[in-house]
Amino acid sequence: MTPQTQPDGPTQGRPGRERLNRERVLRAAIELADEHGVDAVSMRRLAERLGVVPMALYKHVANKDELLDGMVDALVGEIAPAAPGADWRTAVRARVLSARTVLLRHPWARRVLETRTHRTFAVLGYMDSTIGMFRAGGFSDELTHHVMHALGSRMWGFTQELFDDAGRPPDAPPAPVPDEATLRALAAAFPNVAAIALPAEHDGGTVVGSGCDDQAEFEFALDLMLDGFARLHERGWTRADPATAER
Amino acid sequence: MTPQTQPDGPTQGRPGRERLNRERVLRAAIELADEHGVDAVSMRRLAERLGVVPMALYKHVANKDELLDGMVDALVGEIAPAAPGADWRTAVRARVLSARTVLLRHPWARRVLETRTHRTFAVLGYMDSTIGMFRAGGFSDELTHHVMHALGSRMWGFTQELFDDAGRPPDAPPAPVPDEATLRALAAAFPNVAAIALPAEHDGGTVVGSGCDDQAEFEFALDLMLDGFARLHERGWTRADPATAER
DNA sequence: ACCTGAACACCGTTCAAGT
């Protein structure tokens, strides 16, 4: 056999099946984040997972910031493309909910998106086509501008949850459930929180904090915004008419 | 003079005027974040600013997470208390805008809030009193629940901005302004972004990206939500009537 | 009760080499 080269075995690194490339680096980073959370994504751990020395990554990614940008770009690619021929409301609604399903597959993405000054080509492209949906629906540029601001992070399929688990790595032990006594003390100190956090207090088993359907809440707020947008658009809103709606 | 004690001078650390305490630690951390951004808030740099060895901080703060929680709690204390006697809409609007002025004073707070699993006493108290505003206005517990979700991070006076500078430390050099050529290329690649990002293209000097009043945009979206809440409330919304508004 | 010093197990990244 010829020395030094073996088609299937390791050529240079240890389990490094083949040459590193940007796509392989990004895919491994996403897997690492999916399995252990973003905090586990360090250049060193990522290198280890790829069977390579940390500095090898820097040939395919300028630095850690660009790595995170690349991970976000990959997710943007997972969002379903716009369905042609739909009216603006259907198109926007479908797009936002598609973004949301992608985000739910990769819970770390929310936190990463929040830290990005996201102006990559992929992100700009996503925004451009979303803006295009409103403009194609006849929205003035000015109203479209406001509407995009109002959408904010909802455009990515998330908003900050009231009680938030997005920071915890997926392999962490589940949050401890408070005992009856502290629960009663909390309810006494914060009666209003208790009133809306215990949804079916009167007619069901005491569901404590999980009696809340985040997807339904997200769609409630999304539809509220879309209704508002539609109403302003129908009334031919302009800046000269600063009242948001009929007051 | 008696040895070793001097009322005004350093007693143990170098410029450490007096004994460390939790409040002094939190205040220094907030100043550090205000001046150099959150990333500059490390236990070591904070200790140095207080003229003390890093481990000294751990007597007043359990760990870095609790430090960040404490910083958030201090900000919550800056939010103006509820004005008594106002109707729900006025009360909620004033509170959210007050939260926003606090957040604008401490731009790092947004990013910290996003990473908190905020359930401190101060944060729960803030939420409780906000929820109380809707309930006092006659909102059902169920509608109040949805409404709080819809408010999301807006309750803290922010949402994710489309182009986001919240990550940059305040002492960083200003972002470089792109030259005419790349600007033209971007506008060609992303015509919809260009249409709404250049607001007064037809009638003024070419204002490029700064022709956007974030405060006005925030209030636009806030009022849109408040209008939606009012409409649902007036119509006696219940879950049995799942349509968000008149469709 | 409060602060210190040294140490441990991590980071991202530069720089000068190796093949």
Next chain:
DNA sequence: ACCTGAACACCGTTCAAGT
């Protein structure tokens, strides 16, 4: 052209002391 090794300047935090 791509990967390596050693090093630098940082992290948060533990543990055993000092006063």
